[in-house]
Amino acid sequence: MASPEIEALTQALSRIPGLGPRSARRAVLHLLKKREAALVPLLTALGAVEERLETCSTCGNIDTANPCAICADPRRDAGALCVVEEVADLWALERSRLFPGRFHVLGGRLSALEGVRPEDLTIDALVRRIEGGGVDEVVLAMNATLEGQTTAHYLAERIERFPVRVTQLAHGLPVGGELDYLDEGTLAQALRARRPVV
Amino acid sequence: MASPEIEALTQALSRIPGLGPRSARRAVLHLLKKREAALVPLLTALGAVEERLETCSTCGNIDTANPCAICADPRRDAGALCVVEEVADLWALERSRLFPGRFHVLGGRLSALEGVRPEDLTIDALVRRIEGGGVDEVVLAMNATLEGQTTAHYLAERIERFPVRVTQLAHGLPVGGELDYLDEGTLAQALRARRPVV
Numbered sequence: 301m302a303s304p305e306i307e308a309l310t311q312a313l314s315r316i317p318g319l320g321p322r323s324a325r326r327a328v329l330h331l332l333k334k335r336e337a338a339l340v341p342l343l344t345a346l347g348a349v350e351e352r353l354e355t356c357s358t359c360g361n362i363d364t365a366n367p368c369a370i371c372a373d374p375r376r377d378a379g380a381l382c383v384v385e386e387v388a389d390l391w392a393l394e395r396s397r398l399f400p401g402r403f404h405v406l407g408g409r410l411s412a413l414e415g416v417r418p419e420d421l422t423i424d425a426l427v428r429r430i431e432g433g434g435v436d437e438v439v440l441a442m443n444a445t446l447e448g449q450t451t452a453h454y455l456a457e458r459i460e461r462f463p464v465r466v467t468q469l470a471h472g473l474p475v476g477g478e479l480d481y482l483d484e485g486t487l488a489q490a491l492r493a494r495r496p497v498v
Numbered sequence: 499m500a501s502p503e504i505e506a507l508t509q510a511l512s513r514i515p516g517l518g519p520r521s522a523r524r525a526v527l528h529l530l531k532k533r534e535a536a537l538v539p540l541l542t543a544l545g546a547v548e549e550r551l552e553t554c555s556t557c558g559n560i561d562t563a564n565p566c567a568i569c570a571d572p573r574r575d576a577g578a579l580c581v582v583e584e585v586a587d588l589w590a591l592e593r594s595r596l597f598p599g600r601f602h603v604l605g606g607r608l609s610a611l612e613g614v615r616p617e618d619l620t621i622d623a624l625v626r627r628i629e630g631g632g633v634d635e636v637v638l639a640m641n642a643t644l645e646g647q648t649t650a651h652y653l654a655e656r657i658e659r660f661p662v663r664v665t666q667l668a669h670g671l672p673v674g675g676e677l678d679y680l681d682e683g684t685l686a687q688a689l690r691a692r693r694p695v696v
């Protein structure tokens with residue numbers, strides 16, 4: 301029924317998580333009806349992001365600049381490094397506005413099941429950052445899953461030879477819970493009560 | 499936390515109905531992580547649509563061509579005209595694939611409350627289309643709301659002087675129901691059982 305262009309747009313939108321085919325059609329209709337107020341701004345914003353998209357070569361964050369806005373911000377405490385599994389986790393922590401330091405994105409978690417080994421993550425780069433000096437505390441902010449905790453223990457061992465305080469998010473996270481799905485209150489509490497890794 | 503470009507994209511997406519701020523952030527993250535598989539195709543599709551977007555000067559449908567694909571399709575029965583309130587209703591009927599004719603989009607419904615009068619809708623254009631000849635049946639596919647039914651009655655009176663069969667969707671639509679929200683089964687039944695306006 302719709303033209304190939306509109307069909308292609310509906311399909312591109314329906315592949316976004318959270319937008320099924322039905323909501324994608326509604327979204328398309330909204331964009332078509334509000335050309336100047338919705339379609340053009342979205343097109344412009346998307347184009348600007350696409351043009352400048354980069355992965356921060358320091359921390360692994362995705363941003364429109366490299367180094368990313370967090371790594372480039374002199375007001376951020378360079379002495380505190382929060383290690384997360386994914387960019388989504390970094391964003392979740394940033395939304396809580398509770399962590400004044402910088403980040404390190406591992407790009408996943410160790411998993412025997414999925415065959416993810418230390419060399420598949422940015423662990424060597426993390427060690428080099430700590431080795432480079434200036435880091436006082438490393439917060440291991442892995443998910444409260446078996447694999448997340450295994451990763452945290454592995455990291456703690458790799459880091460223990462450096463003169464840094466290694467902490468992890470307080471338990472109290474729901475078992476099996478993933479950072480990116482937590483409400484900010486729970487996240488805030490877990491961050492405030494972070495404790496040294498035994 | 500995020501760059502102005504990413505913030506602008508999040509805001510543009512969060513203004514789409516059905517995507518709140520939270521799902522917009524997830525959508526952005528997905529797009530950033532899947533640059534080639536998600537961001538670029540969406541950007542391309544959006545650009546293609548934006549470039550060619552038009553309102554069909556015959557029926558009022560929104561498409562990437564004028565006349566729209568439906569008006570331009572010689573296989574569609576030009577003798578049957580289905581009058582709908584909004585483009586969303588046209589799309590809902592098209593999804594059901596049950597109506598072989600063409601459409602006329604009013605651009606709303608008569609409303610004393612909202613001050614929508616006949617001259618605010620494309621009613622004169624509808625009358626001219628019927629006057630032009632070749633139309634055997636006009637299906638009034640208004641919403642089953644008070645305003646929709648008022649509009650249908652008004653249209654029936656405006657059209658009665660022409661030698662066309664004027665029908666409306668069978669009742670059986672839930673009271674207060676809006677076409678665009680109906681499942682296709684209900685819609686199909688209502689269309690099949692359409693009856694002459696008394």
Ligand SMILES: [Zn+2]
Pocket residue numbers: 356357358359360361367368369370371372
């Ligand atoms: Zn960075």
Ligand SMILES: [Zn+2]
Pocket residue numbers: 554555556557558559565566567568569570
């Ligand atoms: Zn048309």
